[in-house]
Amino acid sequence: MSRAFRDRPIRHKVNLLIVAASVIALIIAGIGVVVYDLTTLQPRALRDLVAQAALIRINTTAALAFQDQRAATENLATLKAKREIASATLYGPDGRIFATYARARGGPGIHNAAHPPAGHTYQNNRLTISEPVQNEGQQLGWLAMEYNLPPLWSRLPQYGIIVGVVFLALSTVSLLLWRLLESSITDPLARLAEASKAVAQSKDRQVRAVKRADDEIGHLTDAFNEMLSTLQARETDLRESTGQLLAAMTVARMGSWAWEVPRGTISWSGREVQVFGEKGKPADATLASFLELIHPTDRSVVEQGLWRAAETGQRCELDFRVLDPDGHVRWLAMRGQRTQDDGNQPAKVLGLVMDTTDRRRLEEQLLQSQKLEAIGRLAGGVAHDFNNLLTGILGYANFALKSLPENHAARVDIVEIERAGTRAAALTGQLLAYARRQMIAPKIVSLNELVGNLESLLRRLIGEDVDLETRCSRDLWRAQIDPGQFEQVIINLAVNARDAMPEGGRLTVETSNCTLDDSYVRQHPEVVAADYVMMAVADTGIGMDTATQIRIFEPFFTTKEQGKGTGLGLAVCYGIVKQAGGHLWVYSEPRRGTTFKVLLPRATEDLADAAAARPVDHPSSQGHETVLIVEDEQVVRRLAVRALTEQGYNVLEAEDGLAALEVAQGHSGELQLLVTDVVMPGMNGKELADRLVAERPELRVLYISGYAEHAVVRHGVLEEGIAFLSKPFDLAELGRTVREVLDKMQATG
Ligand SMILES: Nc1ncnc2c1ncn2[C@@H]1O[C@H](COP(=O)(O)OP(=O)(O)OP(=O)(O)O)[C@@H](O)[C@H]1O
Numbered sequence: 244m245s246r247a248f249r250d251r252p253i254r255h256k257v258n259l260l261i262v263a264a265s266v267i268a269l270i271i272a273g274i275g276v277v278v279y280d281l282t283t284l285q286p287r288a289l290r291d292l293v294a295q296a297a298l299i300r301i302n303t304t305a306a307l308a309f310q311d312q313r314a315a316t317e318n319l320a321t322l323k324a325k326r327e328i329a330s331a332t333l334y335g336p337d338g339r340i341f342a343t344y345a346r347a348r349g350g351p352g353i354h355n356a357a358h359p360p361a362g363h364t365y366q367n368n369r370l371t372i373s374e375p376v377q378n379e380g381q382q383l384g385w386l387a388m389e390y391n392l393p394p395l396w397s398r399l400p401q402y403g404i405i406v407g408v409v410f411l412a413l414s415t416v417s418l419l420l421w422r423l424l425e426s427s428i429t430d431p432l433a434r435l436a437e438a439s440k441a442v443a444q445s446k447d448r449q450v451r452a453v454k455r456a457d458d459e460i461g462h463l464t465d466a467f468n469e470m471l472s473t474l475q476a477r478e479t480d481l482r483e484s485t486g487q488l489l490a491a492m493t494v495a496r497m498g499s500w501a502w503e504v505p506r507g508t509i510s511w512s513g514r515e516v517q518v519f520g521e522k523g524k525p526a527d528a529t530l531a532s533f534l535e536l537i538h539p540t541d542r543s544v545v546e547q548g549l550w551r552a553a554e555t556g557q558r559c560e561l562d563f564r565v566l567d568p569d570g571h572v573r574w575l576a577m578r579g580q581r582t583q584d585d586g587n588q589p590a591k592v593l594g595l596v597m598d599t600t601d602r603r604r605l606e607e608q609l610l611q612s613q614k615l616e617a618i619g620r621l622a623g624g625v626a627h628d629f630n631n632l633l634t635g636i637l638g639y640a641n642f643a644l645k646s647l648p649e650n651h652a653a654r655v656d657i658v659e660i661e662r663a664g665t666r667a668a669a670l671t672g673q674l675l676a677y678a679r680r681q682m683i684a685p686k687i688v689s690l691n692e693l694v695g696n697l698e699s700l701l702r703r704l705i706g707e708d709v710d711l712e713t714r715c716s717r718d719l720w721r722a723q724i725d726p727g728q729f730e731q732v733i734i735n736l737a738v739n740a741r742d743a744m745p746e747g748g749r750l751t752v753e754t755s756n757c758t759l760d761d762s763y764v765r766q767h768p769e770v771v772a773a774d775y776v777m778m779a780v781a782d783t784g785i786g787m788d789t790a791t792q793i794r795i796f797e798p799f800f801t802t803k804e805q806g807k808g809t810g811l812g813l814a815v816c817y818g819i820v821k822q823a824g825g826h827l828w829v830y831s832e833p834r835r836g837t838t839f840k841v842l843l844p845r846a847t848e849d850l851a852d853a854a855a856a857r858p859v860d861h862p863s864s865q866g867h868e869t870v871l872i873v874e875d876e877q878v879v880r881r882l883a884v885r886a887l888t889e890q891g892y893n894v895l896e897a898e899d900g901l902a903a904l905e906v907a908q909g910h911s912g913e914l915q916l917l918v919t920d921v922v923m924p925g926m927n928g929k930e931l932a933d934r935l936v937a938e939r940p941e942l943r944v945l946y947i948s949g950y951a952e953h954a955v956v957r958h959g960v961l962e963e964g965i966a967f968l969s970k971p972f973d974l975a976e977l978g979r980t981v982r983e984v985l986d987k988m989q990a991t992g
């Protein structure tokens with residue numbers, strides 16, 4: 244079948260086929276007619292001729308018998324009615340011509356003297372017959388006749404009519420057939436084709452083909468519509484899942500990437516903005532231009548990692564930094580693996596990239612606060628033991644001074660011992676402050692007031708080269724903190740600022756209200772979303788690099804030359820602020836100055852002046868009451884026993900809780916006061932006190948400890964009504980406190 248035909252529309256094909264079939268039918272009909280004509284003409288003519296001859300023989304028998312030539316001629320002349328008979332000749336018994344007839348005058352005829360032999364011959368479209376004329380067995384003569392076979396064309400009009408009728412009938416049938424085919428096949432097919440074209444062009448999967456009949460084309464239409472429905476459902480699913488994936492990637496700040504290794508290009512999903520920042524997306528898509536975005540230090544590692552993944556098929560897990568055009572470092576984590584193309588050649592390395600900057604920052608923050616926590620615990624432990632030792636050193640130095648005469652040479656040395664001991668005690672106090680284990684007396688305060696009170700001190704402290712500016716916000720909320728400790732924070736920050744501005748500058752102390760919301764908390768997990776009172780201490784000094792900033796809150800971290808700084812200033816500030824439930828942050832850049840921000844929770848309720856034990860001047864510390872001293876540290880116990888004995892008290896002693904219970908049981912007289920360490924092996928001071936008070940309800944208790952985190956203290960704040968003396972204490976302080984507790988008993992009891 245020719246291509247031209249094959250590619251024609253079905254409608255045309257059907258038309259052509261119908262026309263061709265009609266023409267072929269016509270031709271076959273024509274040929275059939277001609278063949279029929281030609282095959283039946285001679286026998287028909289012969290039959291006709293034989294019948295005519297029989298008639299003539301019968302009619303001329305009498306004329307021949309009576310030799311009536313006229314009658315014979317007349318008889319022959321009746322053949323005129325038959326156009327096909329060309330001539331007829333009647334021979335007499337003697338064989339001579341008796342009568343003749345010729346249709347055309349002078350036309351062809353049998354005028355031979357002798358009749359042709361019996362039978363028939365066919366020559367030149369002329370049929371000749373020759374027969375004897377007999378009567379009752381007697382031969383009367385001979386008859387010869389000629390028959391003209393008419394030429395085919397003379398019958399053509401007749402056949403033309405037949406073929407015309409056939410043609411008309413065929414045309415009608417074809418037309419009907421064509422209409423039928425068109426309405427049941429070609430039209431539905433065309434509509435189906437149009438529908439699929441519309442779907443392909445408009446991508447509109449809502450389009451459906453209309454079904455007209457329940458035949459094969461109807462089934463095809465159903466299948467087509469079903470296919471569209473499936474396609475539509477699939478596309479919806481695909482769109483949904485793609486949308487979800489993209490949304491999830493956006494939320495996770497992720498993007499996908501693919502490196503076409505042979506072509507050397509890298510492409511990215513549309514999420515670069517999230518990953519690379521607003522301006523940092525890959526400029527063009529070559530590997531080299533991508534590598535340029537990467538921090539120079541990490542560049543070669545990333546390049547090697549990518550090539551290793553391309554060549555060996557290993558997963559690449561790359562964590563690296565990029566510098567966005569604003570100069571900010573962002574951390575990215577890139578994960579990927581190679582896919583192979585058909586030719587087994589490395590085709591693509593593809594995977595995900597995500598921004599891990601925030602996570603890393605949070606991890607660093609967490610690590611840092613865990614580190615500070617651990618150092619704090621260590622410092623607290625050291626300070627605890629130190630306090631016991633210092634109590635001993637200071638106490639015995641005190642005894643020695645008392646017992647030595649005024650002019651004794653050793654006095655100077657002992658005074659030096661006492662001085663060094665006092666400095667060591669101050670240092671231990673700072674360590675405790677850092678470890679958040681200092682005894683504190685929090686109050687509801689206005690930071691504006693505290694700053695105002697300190698202004699003149701600060702001015703003296705920072706010197707003339709540095710300007711001091713205070714900006715106190717009006718309507719400042721109040722905060723809850725130990726005022727003495729907060730002053731220490733301001734002073735430490737101011738001294739650091741002064742040291743950072745050796746050539747002068749400006750120190751700004753600012754206060755304001757500040758509300759941290761959930762979005763902030765997400766960035767700083769250690770923070771609780773709430774109202775805070777903020778104090779910022781900003782200087783225009785030398786600033787710090789990131790490496791320094793990470794370490795400044797560690798105790799003993801200092802960049803100052805030996806003897807200039809202990810490295811405890813900020814550690815103490817940190818401890819104090821944390822103990823108050825607040826936060827301390829630093830913002831600094833080298834040569835651009837430093838700002839410290841202190842955030843303290845907004846105070847909502849009034850706090851009773853819980854922190855009790857403020858020393859009250861007491862004229863006399865002498866006494867006569869019975870006191871039980873319980874302390875596991877021998878140095879401290881002996882010292883206290885000696886000091887109180889010297890002051891006139893009747894002193895009992897025990898080294899731990901169980902021993903103390905025994906001593907108390909063995910003592911039949913009155914027992915007015917229990918002085919006990921809090922942290923002891925076995926039974927702690929609080930349990931001991933509870934048991935003894937149960938037996939002797941009049942007993943008063945004074946706790947001593949170098950450690951503010953135990954049974955009697957909550958977050959450094961003493962429980963109400965509890966008397967407490969923190970180590971190291973000097974002997975005068977011990978005497979004063981004991982007297983105070985006993986006097987209070989007398990007042991209340
Ligand atoms: N305002 C500031 N500007 C620049 N660097 C500072 C500032 N404040 C603190 N630092 C840095 O932090 C380090 C630690 O400070 P910190 O107050 O803890 O200890 P110090 O000042 O060195 O010693 P100390 O306060 O115990 O005398 C300082 O040595 C200094 O390097």
Ligand SMILES: [Mg+2]
Nearest residue numbers: 735739812813
């Ligand atoms: Mg300092």
